[in-house]
Amino acid sequence: MGPEVRKVRLSMGEVPVVSDSQVAEVLSSTVETFRWVNSLTREVLSRVGELVFDKLSIYVPTSDPDYPTKVRTMAGAWGRYTCVRSFAANERNRAKGRRLSTNLCAVFDSETTELVAVMEGNLISDFRTASIAAVGVEACVTAWGRSGGDYEASVLGSTGAVGRRVILALSALRARPRRVLLAAKSRGRFNTVRERLAQMASELDPEVGEALELVPCETLDEALSADVVVDCISLPGKMPAGLVRELGEEVIYADVGKHSLDLNLASKFDTYVFDSLDLRKMPSPATFALKIRTMLTDRRFRVLELADVVRGERVGRRVLYTVLGVPAVDAALTQAILERLGLI
Ligand SMILES: NC(=O)c1ccc[n+]([C@@H]2O[C@H](COP(=O)([O-])OP(=O)(O)OC[C@H]3O[C@@H](n4cnc5c(N)ncnc54)[C@H](OP(=O)(O)O)[C@@H]3O)[C@@H](O)[C@H]2O)c1
Numbered sequence: 235m236g237p238e239v240r241k242v243r244l245s246m247g248e249v250p251v252v253s254d255s256q257v258a259e260v261l262s263s264t265v266e267t268f269r270w271v272n273s274l275t276r277e278v279l280s281r282v283g284e285l286v287f288d289k290l291s292i293y294v295p296t297s298d299p300d301y302p303t304k305v306r307t308m309a310g311a312w313g314r315y316t317c318v319r320s321f322a323a324n325e326r327n328r329a330k331g332r333r334l335s336t337n338l339c340a341v342f343d344s345e346t347t348e349l350v351a352v353m354e355g356n357l358i359s360d361f362r363t364a365s366i367a368a369v370g371v372e373a374c375v376t377a378w379g380r381s382g383g384d385y386e387a388s389v390l391g392s393t394g395a396v397g398r399r400v401i402l403a404l405s406a407l408r409a410r411p412r413r414v415l416l417a418a419k420s421r422g423r424f425n426t427v428r429e430r431l432a433q434m435a436s437e438l439d440p441e442v443g444e445a446l447e448l449v450p451c452e453t454l455d456e457a458l459s460a461d462v463v464v465d466c467i468s469l470p471g472k473m474p475a476g477l478v479r480e481l482g483e484e485v486i487y488a489d490v491g492k493h494s495l496d497l498n499l500a501s502k503f504d505t506y507v508f509d510s511l512d513l514r515k516m517p518s519p520a521t522f523a524l525k526i527r528t529m530l531t532d533r534r535f536r537v538l539e540l541a542d543v544v545r546g547e548r549v550g551r552r553v554l555y556t557v558l559g560v561p562a563v564d565a566a567l568t569q570a571i572l573e574r575l576g577l578i
Contacts, residue, residue: 239575244349250577252353260574261361263399265441268365268406274570275365278312278563280544282510286311287561289513301326310561315578316342317565319355325468333395334468335359341568351572355564356395358571362563364399366509367488370555371462372407373543374486374507380461381409388415388457391466393434396490400464401438405445413447417457419467428452464488465495484551492556495519501526504535504550511539513558520556 239256241248261267278285287310293302307320323335337355342348375385387404391397397418404410416431424430431450435442442448451457458481468491481487481499489495500519508514514521514537527535538547540555572578 239577242352246349249349250351252351252571252575252577254354254357256575257353257357257571260571261357263402264439265402265405265445266439267361268368268399268403270570271361271365271567272369272403272406274566275362275369275563276544278566279366279369279509279560280541282539282541282560282562285560285562287510287512287565289516289559289561291516296324296326298326308559308561308564310563310565311344312562312565312569314344315350315565315569316344317561317568318342319359319561319564321355321359328468339564339568341565341572351568351577353568353571358564358567360395360399362567363396363490363557363559364403366557366559366563367396367400367464367466367490367555368403368407370507370509370540370543370557371404371464371486371488372409373540374549374553374555375462376409377543377547377549378484378486382407383410383412385411385461386413386415387411387462387464388417388451388460389464389466390417390454390457391468391491392416392431393418394466394468397464397466398434398438400466400490401435401442401448404464405439405442411446411462413449415449415451415457415460417451417454419454426452458482460485462486462488464490466490469493486549486553486555488555488557489519490557492516492518492558495554497522500554503552503554505553506535506537507540507543507549507553507555508537509540509556509558510560511537513560516558518556518558520554523554 239250289308291306303324305322309318319339321335321337337359339353339355341350421427428450435448500523
C-alpha cells in the first residue's frame with residue numbers, strides 16, 4: 235500500500251483527501267482493473283432509468299477569446315453515496331503542455347449528508363469515460379450479432395489520457411475486438427506516428443497484447459475502416475470536413491470527444507445511442523444531427539438509450555454512440571475506490 239490518506243480538519247470533522255496517486259493504487263492501468271470497472275459500469279448503465287443524476291456546464295471567457303474555459307459540474311447517486319464531480323477544461327492547455335482538464339470529486343453520504351471524502355478526479359474521469367465507451371461498444375456489437383474476436387476496432391486519439399484507457403477497457407471486454415487500430419496526430423520525438431504508437435503500445439499492460447492485436451497507423455484515415463471507431467480526439471474546433479468519409483457502410487462510431495465528428499456525417503447515422511437519454515440535451519454532434527433530422531420530419535432513425543440495447547433492442551447498420559458520461563458511474567466508481575482504500 236502507498237502513503238496513508240491525509241485528512242483535513244474542517245469544522246464538521248476530519249475529511250479524507252484522496253490524491254490521484256492514491257486513486258492509482260486502486261485504478262491501476264491494467265486489463266484486470268478494467269474487468270471490474272467495466273462490470274460496475276455495465277451494472278450502472280443497465281439501470282440508468284432508476285438513477286438520479288444531472289450536469290451543468292458554463293463557458294467562461296479567458297484572456298484569449300478563442301479559448302473559453304469549460305466548467306462543468308455533475309452529480310450522481312449510487313447506493314448510499316452521491317458524488318459531485320467538477321472540472322475546468324481549456325484546449326489551450328495542450329499547447330502549454332498542461333493536462334487538458336482538472337477534476338475534483340466530493341463524495342457525500344446521502345443519508346447523513348456527511349462529506350465522506352474529497353478526491354482528485356482526473357483518473358476517475360479517464361477510467362469511467364473509457365469504460366462507458368467500451369461497455370457501449372460491447373452492447374452495440376452484440377446487438378449486431380457479433381461476438382468476441384468477431385470485429386475490428388480503432389481508437390482515434392489513442393495516445394491521450396482517455397484513449398490509452400479505452401485500449402485497456404476494450405481488452406477487458408467479454409466480446410472484445412480481434413484487432414485494435416491505433417491513431418494519433420503527432421510523431422513527437424519519433425520518425426513516424428506509427429513508431430510513436432508502437433512505443434506507446436509496448437508500454438501498455440502486456441495482457442493487452444495477449445487479448446488482441448494492436449496495429450499502429452500512420453494516418454487517421456487508415457484507422458477509419460474498422461467496424462468500430464472510438465473517437466477520443468480532443469480538438470478546439472470541429473474535425474476537418476471529409477476526414478470521416480472513409481467510414482465503412484456498417485459502423486459503430488463511439489464519440490467520446492463529442493465535438494470532433496463531422497456534423498454532416500453525424501446526420502447520416504440510422505441509430506443514435508446515448509448512455510443516457512436524460513442527458514441528451516448536452517451538446518454533441520448527435521444531438522445536433524437529431525435536431526436537424528427531427529426538423530426535416532425524417533424519422534427513419536432510432537434513438538436509444540444504451541440500457542435498451544443491453545436489453546436486446548435492435549440497432550441499425552450505422553450507429554452513433556455518444557458518450558455523454560452518466561454521473562452515477564462516477565458515484566459507483568468513487569464508492570468502490572473508497573471501499574478498497576478502507577475509507578468507507
Ligand atoms: N464524453 C465524456 O464524458 C468525456 C470525458 C472525458 C473527456 N472527454 C473528451 O475526450 C477527449 C479526449 O480527452 P483526453 O483527456 O484523452 O485528451 P488528450 O490527453 O489531450 O488526448 C487527445 C488525443 O487526441 C489526439 N489528437 C488531437 N488532435 C488530433 C488530430 N487533429 N488528429 C488526430 N488526433 C488528434 C491527440 O494525439 P497527439 O498525442 O498526437 O496529439 C491525443 O491522442 C476530449 O475531447 C475530452 O473533452 C469526454
